[in-house]
Amino acid sequence: MPRPDHNGMIDGYSSVQAIRRLDGKTPRPKPPDGELSAVATSAGVSTEPAVGRPVNVAHTALPTRHDLICYACNYRFMVTGRLDKVLCPKCKTQLETGDKHIDGTWSGTIQTVGRVFINSGAVVSSARIVALDIRVAGMCRSTRLEPTRHLELDSGAQVELDKLSKLKIVILESASLCLDEPLRCRTLEVFGELQAEARPSEQAVLHPASTFRGTLHSPRLIVYEGAALKAYLHISPPRAAAVPVTVGNPPPEVGEPPVDAAILQECDAPPAVELPPVDLATSEGP
Amino acid sequence: MAIQDQIRTTIGDDVEINGNIKCENGIQFNGKLNGDLTCASQAQIGTSCTIKGNMSVETVSVMGQVNGNITAKDKIELKSTAKLHGDIRARRLTVEDGVTFVGKVEVNPAGAGVGPKPQEPKAPVVDLDDDRETPPAKEPASESQLKSIFRR
Structure with missing residues (x-):
């Protein structure tokens, strides 16, 4: 018979067993004295009243979900x-x-939808790593790092900065990094300590308990309460085109630039050919 | 207590002031100010507000345009419509997406200055059972040793 879990709850397997016993496929075991008897209520059928206190099915175990990106x-x-x-x-x-x-x-090629950890002390040279996330705590030389989500940097990480311009960089909470050269990336998220001249092309996020020192040039910045800062910031969101938009007018579509109407007219009309004037007095007949 | 409960002064968006403003209680400013603003409580800078001067407040929420320095004893909130050209100094800071900001920032929730990590020298360890004094411990790694070498 199904045995309840803590607080009178039963799990999914027990409920399936109860349904099978209702169909007669599995004989019902004799319940010991004083044991609660629970009947699967998910099938909507109950053969005998529950003995003792009622059982509440509070939750059902769900399988783990994985969000993957094909490499x-x-x-x-x-x-x-x-x-x-x-x-x-x-x-x-x-x-x-x-x-x-x-x-x-190590040197080679890794392609996975999981995560790759380059641990402290590791030296990766002339390699190609494709993964969901790549956590670097060692040295990477002449290596192509291609995370489909983000690149995590921990203390002691040594990477080639000129290859990070299209990546999402995450400075881990345990990291304490000081960069000698500008950090150019797509987005930058700081959970730990970073001292650098950072130039993300999209966005920078400073999480609580993070520390940033240096210079930050970014079109967008989000700072959560608790972050420590001592830096020069240049945050300038991109401005939309100065097109007057009134109520009722649709916004201008982003696409090909508008063509001047005068240019269109000139293109549509055939070119005018000027014929030389004919002097009837001087023209000779056949 | 909510900020609205502490605001005793409200200045509309059609008001332009040339001079300094000083107040003890909360103020909500929606107009134009050519001067300094000193508030011992909370200040709200409205979306249509323009301030050309410095601000010294307890707490401030900026939704308009400020050309000057802001010094807050507690917290500075820069909302998404804020445009700030100047330096800010506070104990706490929040910045929403969409803010325009050019200037220096000094924010430290812990209270101490956010500067280079100080090196703490270790005292030599003396073993009471041994008469010989142990050599002093190695100095902690300096910042230059800790920093990662990023090469091209």
Whole structure:
């Protein structure tokens, strides 16, 4: 018989067993004395009244959801349950799912929808790493880091800054970094300590308990309460085109630039050909 | 107590003041000010407000335009419509997405100055059981040693 969990709750497996006993496939075990008897109410059928206090099914265990990005076609999809063999629904590529840890000296290629950890003391050279997230605490030389989500930097990380311009950078909470050269990236999120000249092309976010020193040039900035700052900031959101938009007029579409009407008229009309004047008095007949 | 309960002075968006404003209680300013604003309580700078001068407040919420320095004893909130050209100094700071800001910032929730990490020298360890004095411990790694070398 199904045995309730803590606080009188039963799990999904017990409820399935109860339904099977209702169908007669599994004999009902004899309940011990004083034991509660719970009947699966999900099927909506109860054969005998519950003995003792009623059982409340408070929650159902749900499988784990994984948000994955295919490294072959960059298609974003979701998978539930255990990641065993994953096929991209778009390009049908069988994807590697495991997390990888790199210690020591290593060179090669890794492609996975999991995470890659370059641990402290590791030296990665002439390699290519494609993963969901890449956490760097070691040294990377002549290495292509291609995280599909973001690149995490921990204390001791050594990477080539000129290759990070299109990446989302996350400074971990345990990190304390001081950069000698400008950091150019797409977005920057700081959870730990960073001293640098940062130039994210999209957005910078300073989370609580973070510390930023230096210079920050960004079109957008979000600072949460609790962040410490001692820096020069230049935050200037991009301005939209100065087009007067009144109520009722649709906003201008972003696309090809508007063509001047005069230019259109000139293009549509055939070019005028000027014929030389004919002097009837001097023209000779056949 | 909510900020609205402490605001005793409201200046409309059609008011232009040339001079300094000093108040003890909360103020909501929606007009134009060519001068300094000193408030011992909370200040609200409205969306249509323009201030050309410095501000010294307890707490301020900026939604308009400020050309000057802001010094707050407690908190500065820069809302999404805020435009600030100047330096700010406060104990706490929040910045929403969409803010325009050019200037220096000094914010430290812990209270101490946010500067380079100070090196704490360690005292030599003396073993009471041993008469010999142990050599002093190595100095902690300086900031230059801790920082990561980023090379091209």
